[in-house]
Each structure stands twice: as C-alpha cells, then as structure tokens.
C-alpha cells in the first residue's frame with residue numbers, strides 16, 4: 169500500500185515537473201514564434217543538376233581568416249574581407265595579406281568598397297580612420313554605395329543580434345529593414361520595413377533598382393530607385409531552393425547570390441510547430457541539429473530578369489560550407505563563408 173502511494177506521488181511529482189518545465193519553456197521562451205513558409209518542394213533543388221564546383225576552389229589566406237563573411241575588391245584589384253576576430257584584412261596583388269583595421273565588434277558582416285576610396289561596413293574605414301554611419305544598429309548586415317554617395321544597408325533584425333541570428337529565424341517574424349544613409353544630410357531613413365531577415369543588398373548595373381534578399385523568406389525583392397516605378401517594390405526572385413545571404417552585381421549585369429542551408433534536411437517539421445520552436449529556442453545546443461548551414465554550400469547566378477543562369481555547389485560541404493557571399497572579379501569568383509578560415513577563389517573561364 170505504502171509502496172503504491174509513493175509510486176503515485178512520484179508520478180505526480182514527475183508530471184508536475186513536466187508541466188512546470190513546459191510552462192516555463194513557453195512563458196519564458198526567448199521567442200514568440202510564427203511558422204515559416206518553406207520553399208515549395210517543386211522548387212529546383214540546390215543540387216540539381218548535381219555539381220561540386222565549389223570543391224575546386226583555391227584557398228586564399230587559409231588559416232588566417234576566421235569566418236570571412238563578405239569580400240570586396242577595389243579598382244586596384246585589392247581584396248578585402250572582415251573576419252570574426254574583428255580584423256579587416258587586405259589581400260595585395262603580390263599575394264600578401266595585410267592586417268588593415270581592427271575593430272571591437274566581431275559582427276562586421278557585409279562590406280563594400282567606397283567610391284572615393286576606402287571601405288564601407290557599418291563603419292566607413294579609410295586610411296585616416298573610421299566614421300560611424302547612422303545611429304545605433306543592432307544587427308547590420310550588408311551595404312552598398314550608390315554613385316550619388318547614398319549608402320543603402322540592411323538590418324537583418326531589430327530584435328536579435330548576430331550571435332542570436334538563429335532565434336530570429338525560429339521566431340520567423342519580419343524584424344528586418346532596408347535603410348538609406350544620406351551623407352549630405354548625415355541622416356539615416358527607413359526605405360523598407362517588415363522584411364524577413366534583410367540580408368544581401370546590391371544595386372543594378374544602371375542603379376535603376378536595388379535588390380535586397382530576405383533570408384528566411386527564400387526570396388529577394390527589387391526596389392525601384394528610378395523611372396516610372398520609383399519607390400515601388402516587387403519580387404525579384406522567390407521560392408529559392410535555400411536561404412539567400414549576400415548578393416553581388418556581376419560585370420555583365422547579372423547577380424551572384426549565396427544560398428545557405430538554414431534548415432537541415434529532415435528537420436523541416438520544427439519550423440511548422442510553434443511549440444517545438446519554443447523548446448529549441450530554450451536549449452540553444454539543439455539548434456545545431458536543425459541548422460544545416462555547415463553541411464553544404466551553394467551559389468547561383470541570376471539574370472537581371474530573375475532567371476537562374478548558373479549554379480555551383482559543394483553538396484556535402486567537404487571543402488566549403490556556409491558560403492555567404494560570391495563576388496565576381498576578373499573572371500574569378502571569390503567566396504566568403506562563416507564556416508571557413510579562407511576565402512575561396514574559383515576560375516569562371
């Protein structure tokens with residue numbers, strides 16, 4: 169009899185603990201999730217037709233560069249990248265790397281060369297020093313400068329920071345923005361709000377529109393800067409086979425977009441359940457099981473009309489994974505990644 173009561177009590181205790189944990193997970197969850205619209209199964213697979221071109225890259229600066237997310241090349245052919253140790257490094261044409269500028273933050277992502285010389289990240293770096301663009305920004309992502317000096321940049325999330333980017337994906341709410349910094353007024357204004365993780369930003373060849381990618385919406389938008397449609401937004405490309413990160417204009421007027429596998433194959437169901445998302449968000453180690461970014465790499469070349477022209481991949485991530493940017497220069501593609509210690513270089517001809 170006594171044994172039964174103890175057993176009953178321990179079950180009650182167990183049940184109580186379970187309920188308390190569940191309530192705690194849901195009420196103290198760092199996220200209030202929505203569901204993710206996954207790309208249609210019919211969307212072309214990242215690996216179709218299968219190719220492993222990204223396994224053939226030459227590794228630049230191997231061992232020196234920690235997570236070179238973005239790359240930029242200036243008119244003299246000098247390559248720049250910002251790495252996770254806070255350094256901005258330059259690759260000179262003679263093949264030697266220079267530790268150029270160091271900043272406190274390890275979260276400097278997108279960079280672009282400035283028209284008047286130097287480099288623009290969220291900060292502008294010149295030989296003379298560093299200038300801060302605009303106000304307090306939690307999670308700036310990519311940046312581009314127009315020929316009139318305006319600087320367009322994306323804020324991936326106004327809620328989560330770079331270190332918590334996966335929570336933003338789990339929450340799946342549109343916390344992203346596209347901003348414009350006007351250097352003559354020294355003012356920053358919002359161009360587009362309510363974006364789903366605003367990431368890569370690129371200007372078209374004639375600067376008549378810009379493209380901004382929404383990572384976990386698996387699409388990129390076109391925002392018209394000139395002409396009849398000025399101020400209007402339309403879809404540039406949607407239903408991408410993986411999540412778009414940085415985008416760069418190619419010399420022929422097409423664009424290179426890096427695609428990241430933010431959802432590990434077979435774990436899509438997590439993104440269709442709010443409770444599961446809350447549980448995962450409470451146990452950050454679980455995120456490693458559902459995030460496929462480090463498992464493979466893919467980049468696509470998209471024409472100005474939004475058609476996919478070329479695709480390159482590393483389907484099993486043997487050489488490169490988590491490729492976040494692809495930049496074409498002098499018949500080569502330069503590839504940045506958050507999971508390598510080098511910049512990849514691939515001949516295009």
Ligand SMILES: *[C@@H]1O[C@H](CO)[C@@H](O)[C@H](O)[C@H]1NC(C)=O
Pocket residue numbers: 260261262263264
């Ligand atoms: C390469 O060029 C840079 C910039 O001109 C120079 O500072 C560096 O010393 C050169 N390195 C070698 C090994 O020649």
Ligand SMILES: *[C@@H]1O[C@H](CO)[C@@H](O)[C@H](O)[C@H]1NC(C)=O
Pocket residue numbers: 220223484486
């Ligand atoms: C990855 O793919 C390459 C061919 O593209 C193959 O040679 C290699 O064995 C694969 N590695 C793994 C771990 O599957």
Ligand SMILES: [Ca+2]
Pocket residue numbers: 238239240278279280310311414
């Ligand atoms: Ca860039």
Ligand SMILES: [Ca+2]
Pocket residue numbers: 237277278309310367368413414492
């Ligand atoms: Ca990015």
